[in-house]
Amino acid sequence: DSGVTQTPKHLITATGQRVTLRCSPRSGDLSVYWYQQSLDQGLQFLIHYYNGEERAKGNILERFSAQQFPDLHSELNLSSLELGDSALYFCASSVEPGLETQYFGPGTRLLVL
Amino acid sequence: GQQVMQIPQYQHVQEGEDFTTYCNSSTTLSNIQWYKQRPGGHPVFLIQLVKSGEVKKQKRLTFQFGEAKKNSSLHITATQTTDVGTYFCAGKYGGSQGNLIFGKGTKLSVKP
Numbered sequence: 094d095s096g097v098t099q100t101p102k103h104l105i106t107a108t109g110q111r112v113t114l115r116c117s118p119r120s121g122d123l124s125v126y127w128y129q130q131s132l133d134q135g136l137q138f139l140i141h142y143y144n145g146e147e148r149a150k151g152n153i154l155e156r157f158s159a160q161q162f163p164d165l166h167s168e169l170n171l172s173s174l175e176l177g178d179s180a181l182y183f184c185a186s187s188v189e190p191g192l193e194t195q196y197f198g199p200g201t202r203l204l205v206l
Numbered sequence: 207g208q209q210v211m212q213i214p215q216y217q218h219v220q221e222g223e224d225f226t227t228y229c230n231s232s233t234t235l236s237n238i239q240w241y242k243q244r245p246g247g248h249p250v251f252l253i254q255l256v257k258s259g260e261v262k263k264q265k266r267l268t269f270q271f272g273e274a275k276k277n278s279s280l281h282i283t284a285t286q287t288t289d290v291g292t293y294f295c296a297g298k299y300g301g302s303q304g305n306l307i308f309g310k311g312t313k314l315s316v317k318p
Contacts, residue, residue, distance in 0.1 A: 095250070135310035138306065191250050197249045200248050
């Protein structure tokens, strides 16, 4: 158990819909990262928040957005969903941006039908 | 953009054989990290290499960081069925402000 929690574990929805994925970082971690992992693909970095502020954007679509709240939990919002958005979405946390490791949550498996 | 290339994509070995996966970057890395993802699981941190030419060992696993800090390798000696999973390298560029760029991973299967 990494100490990072993600909800829900599974999500099935239809094309065109909007969903929200939630992540709670490890206690004391200020940084939250979101990744997308498609079947047989690596981890695609989406976005990074540090202490409530956006720090970096990766390959995140305009239909996707995220935020980090004062209690440091983060939400990833996916809208106008397409079949290709079906994937595992991981969040990871670290103490702060730097040279240290990232701790991954169990992931949310999204299936868009 | 910055990319970390990882090979091979798949590796099938007989239990007891050795295994190596390689990562390469076209530009210098600040550090490189290695993660393991078991089937159905999430990535779990294994190790971080920071210094040029660094070599670290964890039991049967040996991690190396190249002299130019552009490549790295993970070698497993005498694989066991518990080694099954996907091994990812993740390179960091740009010092403390950089983000991790993950390789596509090497999926290891071990035949008993």
